[in-house]
Amino acid sequence: MTPAARISAAIEVLADIEARRRPATEALKDWGLSHRFAGSKDRAAIASLVYDALRRKASATWVMGENTSRSVVLGMLRLQRGLGVEAIAALCSGERFAPEPLSADERERLEKADLSGAPAHVAGDFPDWIEPSLQGLFGGDLVAEMQALATRAPLDLRVNTLKVSSREEAHDALPHLGAVETPLSPLGLRIAPSEDGRGPAVQSEPEFLKGWIEIQDEGSQLVALLSGAKPGEQVVDLCAGGGGKTLALAAMMENHGQIYATDNDSRRLAPIHDRLARAGVRNVQVRTPRAKADAVTDLDGKMDCVLVDAPCTGVGTWRRNPDAKWRLRPGSLETRRKEQELVLDRAARLVKPGGRIVYITCSILAEENDEALSTFMERHDGFKPVPADKALEAAQLGHLKNLVRPTAHGLQLTPHRTGTDGFYAAILVRNP
Template identity: 80%
Template sequence: MTPAARISAAIEVLGDIETRRRPATDALKDWGLSHRFAGSKDRAAIASLVYDGLRRKASAASIMGENTPRAVVLGMLRLQRGLTVNAIAALCSGERFAPEPLTATEREKLEVATLDGAPAPVAGDFPEWIEASLTRLFGEDVVPELQALTTRAPLDLRVNTLKVSSREEAHNALPHLGAVETPLSLLGLRIMPGEDGRGPAVQSEPEFIKGWIEIQDEGSQLAALISNVKPNEQVVDLCAGGGGKTLALAAMMENHGQLYATDSDARRLAPIHDRLTRAGVRNVQVRTPRGGADAVSDLNGKIDCVLVDAPCTGVGTWRRNPDAKWRLRPGSLEVRVKEQATVLDRAAALVKPGGRIVYITCSILPEENDDAVEGFLSRSKGFSALPASEALARAGLGRLTDLVRFTKSGLQMTPLKTGTDGFFVSVLVKG
């Protein structure tokens, strides 16, 4: 497919997403099934165009003066890809499979494209209804913080110290991937996305199959490290899901002590077993809930650290899931806030005196972060929030002090400040 044909396809897919109100992955999959002539590189390039269009949907529509799929793609090519007006016009030739030529109005809009004076939701490309929440956290930095969430995320890897002696050993084994060491996590390697938005097929690498590396955002690695779990502790990963943080905790514990991995949804735990085996983890006991029963009720009052990787809206992952921002609704936030309260209250019963809850979300909304923690502290006697600076010091992460945003009850990582996804972490200590 020609570059122009790929743009036409992206406009078609965005139209399908808008008309049928469904996730981009579904629309892209259906497009690929109905256009089997398109090769893998074509499909990847089209997906990249679609996701970039969704990243800049509000700002692109604003500079073009209309919110159509074509306008979004044209505006995105100017704002996100940095194409000149003449370059865009060359792609829109109207020839076979190419978009129709630019109109005089479209050319004029592209020539004078600017976001100067645009409202924050337009300049920052986010839903207007969360502006007040974001302003609570970021103040005057709302636009630059949210613009950082419109960029493409790198592919981060965590080196598994149960299998590899050092990050350097893993790095030296993967020179063909072009990885660099992550700046904040001493266990991380980073691969920047290519022009088509794709990264290498890491899962097929021998080092991945042998368990040397795991795919994990640097922010997620740091969140696990802030838990400061130690060998021989008793630890519960209460929302373990597929086991990403479970694996990180097990490595920190050096396979000593006991780590219990559970989740309220048994289906989310399905991938964890193979991952534990591949990673060489021996101190994890997977507790799968049966018939709605609590799988860790026998551990009440016995646990040193409960990790709560809470269900959330995922606003902090918009670099990776840009279509999620436009599907976010107030009702879904309300549901997540209730779920967070439930899981925090459950965690409280597990912690022994002197133990701690490490509350984590991949969100930047105060309702899911500080508000959730403050609500928990008002309900649960004996708990207090450890000052985030102290939590970093205890975990040997003092180098983050000048990079994270300290909040009332924890700390916030963001793409702008830390180059990671948007993670919130709060350490809650039981007296």
């Protein structure tokens, strides 16, 4: 396919996403199935165009003056990819499979493309209704923070110390991937996003198959380290899902002690078994709920640490899922809040006196973070948050002190400040 034909395809896919209000992955998959002549490079290039357009949907609409799939793509080419007007006009020739030529108005708008004076939600490309929550956290950094959340994310890897002696050893085994050491996590390797948005097939690498590395954002690595899980402890990963943080905790604990991994949705636990085996983990019991019955009732009041990787809106992952921000609705936030209440109440019953709850979200919304913990502590006496600086020092992460945003009860990581996805973490200690 020609570059112009790829632009036309991206416009078509975006129109489908808008009309049917569905995830970009589904629309792209259907487009590929109905256009089997398109090769893998073509499909990857089209996906990259679609995701970049979704990243800049609000600002592209502002520049072009209308919210159509064509306008969003044209505005993105100018704002995100930095193409000049003539370069965009050359792609829109109207020839076979190419978009229609630029109108006089489109050309003028592209020439004058400027976000000066644009509202914060336009300049930062996010839904306007969440601005009050974000303003309270970011203040004058709001636009810069949200622009960082609209960029492409790198591919981060966590080195598994149960299988390899050091990060350097894993790094030296993967020179062809162009990985570099992550700046903040002592266990991470980072692969920069390619120009077309495609990443290497890490999961087919021998080192991945041997369990040396796992795919995990640096921010996720850091909040796992913040848990302070130690060899010999009794730990519950209450929302274990596919097991990413379970694996990180097991390595921290050096396979000593016990981790109980569970999730109220048994389907989410399906991948964890193969991952545990590949990683050489021996101190994890997977507790799969049956008929929605509680799988960890026998552990109440016995746990040193309860990890709550809470269900949330996922706002902090918008670099990877830019379409999700335009599907977010106030009702979705309220649903997540109710789920967070339930899982925090369950954690309170599990933790022993003197033990701790480690509460984590991949969100930057105060409603899901500090506010969720404030209402929890109103319902449950005897829990106190650990100040962010003390939590960082205890986890040997003092180098993050001037990078994270301390909050009332925890700390916030963001792409702008830490180069990670947007993660919130807080530690609540139960009175002895």
